[in-house]
Amino acid sequence: MFADWNLKWKLFSIISVTLLLAVLFFSFLINTYEKQLLLKIHHEKGRGLSQIILQNLKVMMISGNKLQILDFLNSKVSDEVQDISLIKLDEEKVLYSTARDIEGTDISASDVEFLSDIKAEFIKSPSHNGGAIKAYYVYVGNTFFRDSGTFVLRIDYSQQVIYDFIRKQTNQIMFVSIVILLLGFAISFITGSLLTRPVNSLMEGIIELGKGNLDFKINLSTKDEFGRLAGAFNRMSENLQFAQKQIIVKELMERDFKMAQEIQNALFIKEVPASEILDITPFYEAARMIGGDYYDIMTRDDKKTVLVADVSGKGIPGSLIMVMLRSLIRAQYYGEDNLRELIMKVNHLLMQDIQPGKFVTLLIADFHEKTETVSIINAGHIPLYKYIAKEDRVEELVPSGLGLGLNDGVIFDQNLDLGEDKMAPGDIYLFCTDGATEAMNPNKDQFGEERLANALKQYKDQGSKEIVENIRKDIKSFLAGEEFNDDFTLVVVKRNNKEV
Amino acid sequence: MANLEIIPEEKTDVTILHLKGFLDAYTFQEFENKLKELVDDEKIKIIVAMDELDYISSAGLGVFMSVIGQIRAKGGDVKLTQLNSKVFKVFELLGFTKLFQTFDNIEEAVDNFK
Numbered sequence: 001m002f003a004d005w006n007l008k009w010k011l012f013s014i015i016s017v018t019l020l021l022a023v024l025f026f027s028f029l030i031n032t033y034e035k036q037l038l039l040k041i042h043h044e045k046g047r048g049l050s051q052i053i054l055q056n057l058k059v060m061m062i063s064g065n066k067l068q069i070l071d072f073l074n075s076k077v078s079d080e081v082q083d084i085s086l087i088k089l090d091e092e093k094v095l096y097s098t099a100r101d102i103e104g105t106d107i108s109a110s111d112v113e114f115l116s117d118i119k120a121e122f123i124k125s126p127s128h129n130g131g132a133i134k135a136y137y138v139y140v141g142n143t144f145f146r147d148s149g150t151f152v153l154r155i156d157y158s159q160q161v162i163y164d165f166i167r168k169q170t171n172q173i174m175f176v177s178i179v180i181l182l183l184g185f186a187i188s189f190i191t192g193s194l195l196t197r198p199v200n201s202l203m204e205g206i207i208e209l210g211k212g213n214l215d216f217k218i219n220l221s222t223k224d225e226f227g228r229l230a231g232a233f234n235r236m237s238e239n240l241q242f243a244q245k246q247i248i249v250k251e252l253m254e255r256d257f258k259m260a261q262e263i264q265n266a267l268f269i270k271e272v273p274a275s276e277i278l279d280i281t282p283f284y285e286a287a288r289m290i291g292g293d294y295y296d297i298m299t300r301d302d303k304k305t306v307l308v309a310d311v312s313g314k315g316i317p318g319s320l321i322m323v324m325l326r327s328l329i330r331a332q333y334y335g336e337d338n339l340r341e342l343i344m345k346v347n348h349l350l351m352q353d354i355q356p357g358k359f360v361t362l363l364i365a366d367f368h369e370k371t372e373t374v375s376i377i378n379a380g381h382i383p384l385y386k387y388i389a390k391e392d393r394v395e396e397l398v399p400s401g402l403g404l405g406l407n408d409g410v411i412f413d414q415n416l417d418l419g420e421d422k423m424a425p426g427d428i429y430l431f432c433t434d435g436a437t438e439a440m441n442p443n444k445d446q447f448g449e450e451r452l453a454n455a456l457k458q459y460k461d462q463g464s465k466e467i468v469e470n471i472r473k474d475i476k477s478f479l480a481g482e483e484f485n486d487d488f489t490l491v492v493v494k495r496n497n498k499e500v
Numbered sequence: 501m502a503n504l505e506i507i508p509e510e511k512t513d514v515t516i517l518h519l520k521g522f523l524d525a526y527t528f529q530e531f532e533n534k535l536k537e538l539v540d541d542e543k544i545k546i547i548v549a550m551d552e553l554d555y556i557s558s559a560g561l562g563v564f565m566s567v568i569g570q571i572r573a574k575g576g577d578v579k580l581t582q583l584n585s586k587v588f589k590v591f592e593l594l595g596f597t598k599l600f601q602t603f604d605n606i607e608e609a610v611d612n613f614k
Contacts, residue, residue, distance in 0.1 A: 312558035313525075357532075357566025359558070361594060380594035402595025406565055415598050434558075 007199060008192035015188030016181075023177040030173055034166065042157055049076065050153050053084065057153075066096065073098050083156040087111065095151070111154070198226035205233055214241040257316075261290045264319055267326055273299040277369055279494040280306065281464035283472060284487070285435075291487035292318025293433050294326060298333055305333070307364035308431040308489050309404075310381065317358070324353060325360055325404070339366050339375045340418040343404075347379070351408035359405035363431055367423070367493065374429070376419035379404050382434055382449075384419075387456045389426025394453035397421060425497040428467065430456055435488030439475050447478050464492040503527065506534050514545045514610050520552040523560030532563045535578075539567060544576020547609045551582035556590055564600065577601070579609045 005013070053076060060069045073084045077098050085097035087107055097103045201218050208216035214237050220230035272280045282295050292311035297304065309325060311318040328346045336342040343364065350360070363381035365374050376384055380403030383396035399419030402412050423429075432452070439447040455474050459467045468490050475488075504527035505520040515538055523531060538546060548564075550556075568578055581603045583591060591597050603609040 310558070312562045356569055357562040359562065359565060359594075361558075382593065398593075400595070402598060406595060407599060411598050415595055
């Protein structure tokens with residue numbers, strides 16, 4: 001149950017119970033001490049009174065005037081002093097007493113017991129001349145009375161007065177205790193409030209934060225731990241707000257990325273142009289959301305043009321260059337039938353816009369369906385692989401050429417060769433980017449051109465779609481779980497067995 | 501991720517940069533910064549020694565293109581030496597051997613600057 005109480009009540013109850021116990025213990029101590037104190041006070045009082053009485057009795061006893069003695073004794077009786085009796089110790093008789101009914105009688109049993117102790121003490125030191133006082137009894141002495149013997153003065157103090165005194169004391173103690181207790185309650189209540197108010201503020205802050213209100217600030221200006229905690233909380237809110245903003249920015253960027261990806265994907269051809277003798281399948285996979293690889297298949301008159309390109313740098317910068325390249329090629333393609341001229345123009349135009357250090361490698365080939373010839377341009381790209389059906393072997397076709405964007409002038413143009421090839425039924429041409437040949441497995445081995453050539457040979461009897469699918473699977477299994485670290489493009493063009 | 505180490509060496513007015521390791525998308529920036537630093541110090545006769553270069557990617561190749569214009573405009577050049585067969589193949593394929601002079605050893609390249 002205690003566990004269910006709130007902090008304020010826990011503090012309040014702990015402090016109150018502790019205080020209550022302390023007050024009780026204190027009262028007990030006072031009470032015990034008070035009894036001893038009372039005894040001591042009356043002891044002293046009795047001694048003082050007995051000495052006064054003694055001074056006067058000395059004279060009165062000599063005259064032996066009983067009335068005078070009694071008058072004197074009576075004059076000393078008060079609310080506090082109830083009775084005064086003079087006891088003759090030897091005869092164990094009350095000689096004079098303000099209480100008339102006991103005068104001349106034998107002393108009571110309690111007196112006997114008490115006086116026997118006095119007697120023993122007295123006998124031990126007969127020359128003792130002082131007053132031996134025990135409680136309310138006073139020893140008077142034995143040498144100066146006419147009625148010789150040993151006398152004891154007994155003073156009875158009023159119990160009522162004593163009780164009143166004790167009650168008064170107790171009431172005072174009670175009053176002080178109650179004041180202390182009330183003060184304690186008040187202090188514990190205030191302390192509880194002081195402690196719980198900041199805790200409640202912090203709790204309110206946490207609840208607001210939980211609701212997603214990151215603007216909420218805890219207003220605690222104290223310099224204590226709570227103040228510091230509130231400061232830390234406010235800083236945390238600010239940091240969370242900052243982090244949230246970053247997440248929003250990141251989400252916006254990702255959305256932009258996704259849109260860029262969609263735009264880029266829309267730039268890739270939807271459908272491979274139909275051909276009587278050519279069976280073409282492209283495949284493309286970006287290492288990141290948007291890539292720097294590009295492939296295209298275009299058609300003009302009786303030719304099909306296939307190209308793959310690899311932009312240096314991936315991501316947004318790569319994709320922007322890719323878009324530039326695509327626009328240039330598409331814009332020039334239908335106005336320039338000569339492949340070499342086309343690429344020189346494209347390079348010239350690209351050079352005007354591309355950043356220094358960025359370049360594109362391009363492999364492009366015109367497949368002339370009527371003449372069954374293939375014109376090839378390789379601008380710094382990896383070779384075009386050809387499976388020659390008649391000879392059952394794979395050949396690399398790699399006419400020389402610089403990458404696009406490296407040089408705008410004589411060096412590019414002079415070094416750009418146009419390759420010519422003749423196709424025959426069953427021949428397969430494989431275009432790819434280095435994402436395929438340089439695909440790296442966990443042992444840092446690359447897939448390599450040899451494996452690619454062998455795969456081409458292995459799947460020679462299949463259609464272009466199956467060849468692409470199988471090579472892709474081969475590379476995937478070679479990677480053994482490793483991710484592609486580059487964009488990866490494959491285009492397979494197969495000359496079918498139809499006669500022209 | 502593989503690392504790139506660039507060890508510079510000075511021979512009179514020629515600076516030789518020995519490349520060791522991988523020059524790719526992760527390390528090209530370091531190499532580019534080094535080259536730009538040399539250009540800023542007017543050290544424009546540069547030899548890049550590649551005998552210990554294991555791999556070069558297109559990003560690595562891009563570095564040469566991004567600084568060569570500035571260096572040649574100032575009358576300097578970048579010459580390449582000791583390309584291993586793999587690296588040479590990449591350079592040749594892209595046409596870099598048409599754009600940069602390559603040598604079998606550093607001495608020949610240094611002499612060529614004279």
